[in-house]
Amino acid sequence: MEKEIIKLKGAGDGVRIYLDASSPISDITSSLYDKLRRFRKFFGDGHCNIYFAGRELTDSDKMRLEAIVKAMLPESTVNYGERRKTEDDFAEKTLELPKDLKSEEKPADDTQFREIREVVTTNFKSSRARFYEGVVRGGRKVESDGHLVLVGDVEEDGKVAAVGNVIVLGRLLGQVEAGCMGSKGAYVIALDMAPSDIRISGTHSYYDKNDFRGGMKKAYLRDDRIVTENFTVGTAE
Secondary structure, rough: OOOOOEEEEOOOEEEEEOOOOOOHHHHHHHHHHHHHHHHHHHHHHOOOOOEEEEEOOOHHHHHHHHHHHHHHHOOOOEEOOOOOOOOOOOOEEOOHHHHHHHHHHHOOOHHHHHHHHHHHHHHHHOOOOEEEEOOOOOOOEEEEEEEEEEEEOOOOOOOOOOOOOOOEEEEOOEEEEOOOOOOOOEEEEEEOOOOOOEEEEEEEEEEOHHHHOOOOEEEEOOOOEEEEOOOOOOOOO
């Protein structure tokens, strides 16, 4: 019998997600993506507490897990370790798909969440990545000689740059540069993208505040020009 590396259990104030202690984090993140996709109707409007338990997690592990959760359940709150007890607490119950949801286990069109899965389960296998937590304020610059993952905001006149990809888990209002050593395959992803300018592999584009409507977006090169698209739906602007 195949080992279940992700278990979802309903709790008094949210959902506890048990992670297998011995499985690679890439398998954990891939399984989490599949579980949340299959069970997303259980979460309603997405306002819920998510608790991860069962294994020790590094900061980069947490970032990858939270990226998946926030992409699918943007209104949720992510917690780690023991669940806070409440007066309404009751025994945890394993979540099971009802029969009327079985058909959603393998949707015909899975493009809505395919890219976020690919980023967190594939691209983060790179051995050179800098993780930075905090706000990049105006006049400040954060750089990486590999990929750069920023957990925080880039304020106006702030700048982030990387030889590889740049991923901002927050608001991107300042300047951003990816592929600064010439990699045309580099890209920029931000949870809330509204930068003043983007540079990728020497190609440069300027923007004003009306060019973006906010939300999670990806910027990359297509035919030697920078294009942006909604990250979770894959439609070009």
